[in-house]
């Protein structure tokens with residue numbers, strides 16, 4: 001198959017997560033995708049958008065899409081039975097093996113939970129390989145919480161903590177910033193951290209991890225950048241010398257720190 005060839009997928013289920021986000025189950029035959037990777041969704045007359053593979057088993061993929069504008073706008077009206085077009089999988093994987101025998105900490109902010117959902121499922125399956133599994137999730141408001149059923153399951157399996165930025169009478173849990181959760185956990189200095197969320201959140205969390213003596217080379221971040229080709233030819237997604245589409249989206253923080261913290265690089 002050529003890198004730009006489109007594959008057909010059939011929408012089996014549409015679940016409205018909240019006012020601007022939908023989760024779809026797609027029947028599609030992908031070539032051995034792995035947690036961390038993404039596909040390019042194609043909407044006729046609108047263009048393409050990179051979307052994380054939030055899960056994939058036996059020909060069934062899960063994607064969670066926030067309706068922004070052109071391409072993602074298509075998913076506002078998507079119906080069960082619709083046929084869609086996509087290409088991929090692209091990108092690299094969460095290197096879970098780096099955390100074997102150590103504490104693993106998964107930090108997800110907002111829609112970043114889509115990029116860590118499959119990772120969490122795999123980590124839970126292999127729980128015995130890690131010392132402790134901690135997952136920290138920050139959502140803006142009560143309505144923004146994703147995967148409520150899954151979170152219920154994860155809470156039974158691992159130390160899964162959620163915090164909301166905004167108070168709500170329906171919410172009995174913590175209110176504050178995800179950095180509050182990072183501050184409160186007790187972690188080994190050789191813990192391995194996997195993180196996905198908005199850039200300001202990633203920066204703030206990294207400062208706290210540094211103050212807890214977590215090594216930069218033990219921090220992995222999944223990045224979002226504008227993409228066109230997704231195969232390392234157009235240069236749209238570059239951060240310093242790296243292609244987010246091909247070398248990422250998951251990066252070791254030590255490799256990208258210089259470019260990530262410098263504006264316009």
Ligand SMILES: Cc1cc2nc3c(=O)[nH]c(=O)nc-3n(C[C@H](O)[C@H](O)[C@H](O)COP(=O)(O)OP(=O)(O)OC[C@H]3O[C@@H](n4cnc5c(N)ncnc54)[C@H](O)[C@@H]3O)c2cc1C
Nearest residue numbers: 049050051052064065066068069070071072114224225249
């Ligand atoms: C590897 C990767 C995985 C992603 N996974 C998901 C996912 O699972 N679910 C999801 O909802 N979104 C995901 N995104 C973001 C998603 O691709 C963009 O929101 C989407 O391309 C917007 O397309 P659009 O055509 O609807 O809007 P456009 O018409 O392209 O853009 C609307 C506005 O959003 C801005 N914009 C577009 N893309 C981005 C971006 N990546 N970062 C910041 N601003 C942007 C544009 O500048 C414009 O102002 C991912 C992005 C990457 C790179």
Ligand code: FES
Nearest residue numbers: 228230234235245
């Ligand atoms: S999107 Fe074209 S090089 Fe990455």
